[in-house]
Amino acid sequence: MCIFCKIVTKEIPSNMVAENESFYAFHDINPKAPVHVLIIPKAHYDSFRDIPGDVMGKMTTFMQNVAKEVGIDESGYRIISNIGDDGAQEVKHLHFHLLGGTHLHWGHFSDANSKDFL
Numbered sequence: 001m002c003i004f005c006k007i008v009t010k011e012i013p014s015n016m017v018a019e020n021e022s023f024y025a026f027h028d029i030n031p032k033a034p035v036h037v038l039i040i041p042k043a044h045y046d047s048f049r050d051i052p053g054d055v056m057g058k059m060t061t062f063m064q065n066v067a068k069e070v071g072i073d074e075s076g077y078r079i080i081s082n083i084g085d086d087g088a089q090e091v092k093h094l095h096f097h098l099l100g101g102t103h104l105h106w107g108h109f110s111d112a113n114s115k116d117f118l
C-alpha cells in the first residue's frame with residue numbers, strides 16, 4: 001500500500017483539512033507556501049493520467065471547497081499536479097498541491113529548484 005493510501009486509512013497520521021467519502025485533503029508535511037494542502041482521491045490512481053473524467057469532475061468540486069475552507073478562495077491560489085518522471089512526481093498516488101496565502105512567483109518553473117515557491 002502506498003504512503004497516501006496509508007494516510008487515507010489513518011495508518012500514517014496526517015493533519016487533515018477536509019474529507020468526504022471519495023476525497024481527502026491534508027497539510028503538506030514540507031510546506032512551500034503559507035497554505036500548502038494536498039488533495040487526493042481515496043481510491044488509488046498513480047497520477048492524473050489515470051483518473052476518470054467523471055471522478056475528476058467530483059474532485060474539482062471538492063478542491064474548490066477546500067480552497068474556501070482554508071480561506072484562500074478570494075485571495076487566489078495555485079493548483080499543481082506533478083505527473084511522472086519529467087513532472088518530478090515523488091509520491092505515486094495522484095495528488096493536487098493547493099498553494100496560497102501569499103503572492104506566488106511564477107519564474108520558479110524554469111529553475112533547477114522548481115519546488116521553491118518562496
Ligand code: AMP
Pocket residue numbers: 003012014027028029030031038081082088089090091092
Ligand atoms: P510530489 O513531488 O508532487 O509527488 O509531492 C509529494 C508531496 O508529498 C511533497 O510535497 C511532500 O512534502 C508531501 N508528503 C510526503 N509525505 C507526506 C506526509 N506523510 N504527510 C504530508 N505530506 C507528505
